[in-house]
Amino acid sequence: MSDEERRDSLADQAAAWVPPWNRPRPPAPPPADQEDLGNERPPEGPDSSKISLAGEAADAADRAGGGRAGDDGTPGDEAEKPGQGERGSAGGSGTAGERKQRAPRRRAAPAPPPAPELDDAELRGALEAILLVVDEPVSELTLAQVLEQSPERIGPLLDDIAAGYTAAGHGFELRRAAGGWRLYTRPEYATYVERFVLDGQSVRLTQAALETLAVVAYRQPVTRSRISAIRGVNCDGVLRTLVSRGLVEECGVEPDSGAFLYRTTTMFLEKLGLNSVDELPPLAPFLPDDVEELADATR
Structure with missing residues (x-):
């Protein structure tokens, strides 16, 4: 090739070179299921060498400038603004990476199941067992809390137990005293109890x-x-x-x-x-x- 033909070729290449900000954007890549359908390379024509030289020159300009310019001719940003890549979609949600870094929410512990309601026979036996070991009168509220039952059931049932002891003629009775309930011996058997407890020794107040x-x-x-x-x-x-x-x-x-x-x-x-x-x-x-x-x- 002569010098004149070479100068004409360089002039043609320079005339055919397109600045980076005027070049069209490359098409979006096809979906994954269609990648195998469109893998054909563009045909090589007489202008392919010119386009290749123009692309190399554009890449060199981009590397020297530090970033690709925008479509409107303004130079591109050298670095991505902080938080720009973490913005979500139009709905306002964060990116997948941001969602992974978020601490998982702790679910509230489920409320304990309510205590089963005892029937009258079982509740009666439980009350008698507790009253047999108490050292001082116990209130209805305390009994309800221990047995995990409604206080409205405790009072009437204690009255019924006391009436049952009296009707049966037991040597003890259930009596309300000092704001609570406790088992006591009956007054008619006091002499026998004193004989057993005191054993002839009596301590009286002056x-x-x-x-x-x-x-x-x-x-x-x-x-x-x-x-x-x-x-x-x-x-x-x-x-x-x-x-x-x-x-x-x-x-x-x-x-x-x-x-x-x-x-x-x-x-x-x-x-x-x-x-x-x-x-x-x-x-x-x-x-x-x-x-x-x-x-x-x-x-």
Whole structure:
């Protein structure tokens, strides 16, 4: 080939070269099931060498510029903007990689199944077994929580059990005392129980202890000085005896003087067979007629 023909060939190639931003985009690849159908290569024609040279020149320009320009002639971005590849589709969902990195949601633990409702016979036996081992009166709410049953069923069934014991003439009875329920021996068999438990030894409260206990029961909460003022004598030793017997206990401090306050205990209610101190008998019938004169004289 002569120099003149070579210059004409180079001029033709330069004229046929298309800038990268004016070149059409390559068609999208066919689906996977149609790849084998369209693997034919484009026919080679007289302009194939020109197109090849133009493509090599465009690739070199792209590598030198750092990125392919857009269709509108603006240079392309050198790097993808952060978050651009993580954007989802029009629906707003993230990419597959982002969804994999998300921590899985923890499902809430299923609620425990409700306790089965006991029939009356089984619930009756369970109540009797618990009442046989309690050391102090137990409330209906506590029994309902232990047995996982409705409190509305416990009260009527306990009344029915107590009535059944009384009708059958047992030596014990189920009685409400101190805000709860407990089994007690019947009063008519008290002499036999005392003979077995005490075995000839009887411990009784003195007259001073009974008077002090009565003052605490009717005036509680009350201080030690107030008890001594009502009785007219020092009651420190007697009060310590009542505390050691479990009949009286401390229940706080008086705000004005800082003295300890005393009240009766649950054992006191059990010994007297009372449900609360409101069931104590009134004092009016036991007071002397000149109680007001005596009160004025002590002032």
